[in-house]
Amino acid sequence: MSNELANVEQSLSQGYAEQALADAEAALTNRPDWPRAHMLAASAASRLGRVEEARRHLVICRDTLQHMPENVGAHMTIAGLYTAIEDFQDALEILEPLSKRVGDSPDVLDAIAVNMHQADRIEEAVGVYKKLLDLEPENLNIHHNICAALLAIGKAKQAATYASRWLKIAPGDTEALSFRAVALEEAGSFSAAAALMDFDKLVSAEVVEPPAGFGSIATFNTSLEIAILSHPDLKTPPEDSPHYHDPALRITDQILGPKTGPIADLESVIRKEVEAYYLKRSKPKNHPFVNARPQDYDLVAWAAVLDRQGNQDAHIHFDGHLSGCYYVRIPEEVSSDENGEAGVVAGGFEVGRPPPEFGCQREHRHRVIKPEEGMIVLFPSYMYHQTIPFESKQRRICVAFNVMPR
Numbered sequence: 001m002s003n004e005l006a007n008v009e010q011s012l013s014q015g016y017a018e019q020a021l022a023d024a025e026a027a028l029t030n031r032p033d034w035p036r037a038h039m040l041a042a043s044a045a046s047r048l049g050r051v052e053e054a055r056r057h058l059v060i061c062r063d064t065l066q067h068m069p070e071n072v073g074a075h076m077t078i079a080g081l082y083t084a085i086e087d088f089q090d091a092l093e094i095l096e097p098l099s100k101r102v103g104d105s106p107d108v109l110d111a112i113a114v115n116m117h118q119a120d121r122i123e124e125a126v127g128v129y130k131k132l133l134d135l136e137p138e139n140l141n142i143h144h145n146i147c148a149a150l151l152a153i154g155k156a157k158q159a160a161t162y163a164s165r166w167l168k169i170a171p172g173d174t175e176a177l178s179f180r181a182v183a184l185e186e187a188g189s190f191s192a193a194a195a196l197m198d199f200d201k202l203v204s205a206e207v208v209e210p211p212a213g214f215g216s217i218a219t220f221n222t223s224l225e226i227a228i229l230s231h232p233d234l235k236t237p238p239e240d241s242p243h244y245h246d247p248a249l250r251i252t253d254q255i256l257g258p259k260t261g262p263i264a265d266l267e268s269v270i271r272k273e274v275e276a277y278y279l280k281r282s283k284p285k286n287h288p289f290v291n292a293r294p295q296d297y298d299l300v301a302w303a304a305v306l307d308r309q310g311n312q313d314a315h316i317h318f319d320g321h322l323s324g325c326y327y328v329r330i331p332e333e334v335s336s337d338e339n340g341e342a343g344v345v346a347g348g349f350e351v352g353r354p355p356p357e358f359g360c361q362r363e364h365r366h367r368v369i370k371p372e373e374g375m376i377v378l379f380p381s382y383m384y385h386q387t388i389p390f391e392s393k394q395r396r397i398c399v400a401f402n403v404m405p406r
Helices: 003-013 017-030 035-047 051-067 072-084 088-102 106-118 122-135 140-152 156-169 174-187 190-196 217-229 262-280
Strands: 204-207 249-251 297-306 310-315 322-329 349-351 367-369 375-380 385-390 396-405
Touching: 003 017, 003 035, 017 035, 035 051, 035 072, 051 072, 051 088, 072 088, 072 106, 088 106, 106 122, 106 140, 122 140, 140 156, 140 174, 156 174, 174 190, 204 262, 217 262, 217 297, 217 322, 217 396, 262 297, 262 322, 262 375, 262 396
Parallel strands: none
Antiparallel strands: 204 375, 249 297, 297 396, 310 385, 322 375, 322 396, 349 367, 349 385
């Protein structure tokens, strides 16, 4: 590769898409039909959200594929760039003929299925996912995709079956349990769903005792608040981060680690509550969540500071077994006795309801917990959970955490 394109590659790898695009365009002034330069320019334009510009370069790239019909890598790269700009049908026009030429390549079939799924050709995508599972029966990503696809087209019973197969390969897998719980409920298998979504047994919400040396939970929380607000990692995430909410939200990275001080005291409180939770829920032994209890685990926690209104969409914690949240500071609008009288607990912690993108038709069982300062909420990581929208001029501070199996 020439030095010109080496610089483009380097800029792309370092996240400098604007510079990469400029350098690729400069290279094309002397060689306007340079396929590699067009491909890199399309990649840079895609990252910058310049869809029409990316398409212009991809037309040139696509023409070159006619001269290399068996080059799987080139076809996959160009198709992938079409996928990145959400031109799913264009991607499929490259991938489907390729599959006929090269046979059942798992990589090609996977790309076809994903693009079919995104192009709302979901029934066809399911057929390809099934073929892929015949080729790679232990590929967990394919299990995820087929469960999501089946739920999207209303075949919840089949989704539950595939989630069950997934659990045989990966017992206790958080995402598989989540899909199975949602699919069972959506399919009307309420007793089976209830075992996984037993809020009475599996969700805990209690105000804890203050750590030694603090006369009250309020005193402890004041000390903890000072430590969080002065934490060097506390910042607003970038807009492309999954943790981004709005400029009013600041979060830390892993906050645990200090050996002394209020954060160390909080870690001791959390570990004590986690062990008590597991001890109390050691049965039934045949429950997939109980069976998957980690014997060794890491505790990963991060603080979240919200300076005004907020909410968080329904999500799960993929890498956790048990998740939780400790509430340090709650706005008066959330803690007031009047909150919830109209039927909605603003700022409440809701567990159980799946996200709208699943397209579920039933009203799924769920529970809403009204948070209090000093409260720890614990729940299985596979349960979808969210914060109900609220508005306030007061600060909300909490520390979320996951029990991460080693």
